[in-house]
Amino acid sequence: MRGLLGEGSCKNHPELMKYIYDALERNPEISGIIAYSEGAMAASTFILDEERRHREEGRERQIKCAMFVGGWPAMRPNSGFILADDGGEEMIDIPTLHVVGANGNK
Numbered sequence: 127m128r129g130l131l132g133e134g135s136c137k138n139h140p141e142l143m144k145y146i147y148d149a150l151e152r153n154p155e156i157s158g159i160i161a162y163s164e165g166a167m168a169a170s171t172f173i174l175d176e177e178r179r180h181r182e183e184g185r186e187r188q189i190k191c192a193m194f195v196g197g198w199p200a201m202r203p204n205s206g207f208i209l210a211d212d213g214g215e216e217m218i219d220i221p222t223l224h225v226v227g228a229n230g231n232k
Contacts, residue, residue, distance in 0.1 A: 139171070139203040146172045150188050158191045166197025173218050174200050174208070192218070195225045 146168070150156055161169035169192060179185040200208045200216070208216050 139201070142168055143172060143175050154188070157188060158193075159189055160193045160195070161197060162195045164198055166194035167199065167201060170194065170197065170200035170218060173220065174216050177219060187220075189220065191221045193223045193225070196227070197224065 159169045159173070173189055173192060176185075176187050176189055180187050198207075200218070202208060202216070
């Protein structure tokens with residue numbers, strides 16, 4: 127995965143997080159996310175940010191579950207993708223379903 131993705135960074139992290147928080151504030155009935163490809167990257171990054179804000183500020187979390195289809199991994203604000211072997215503490219702690227496949231066109 128690391129070889130495929132490289133060492134990208136989320137250059138618009140604050141704007142992206144604000145956009146999603148604003149959308150959820152306008153729609154308080156939303157409690158889950160379904161996301162595809164880069165949208166899964168944005169959604170998983172948001173879920174981690176929402177968890178951080180809950181821990182640091184006590185802000186109630188709105189997203190309770192997620193489904194990612196063909197998704198890219200979450201990103202740290204300024205330092206690249208979060209991969210399972212990084213040894214970091216970031217981890218999505220809500221129920222998720224990940225739909226990943228190969229040879230989907232056969």
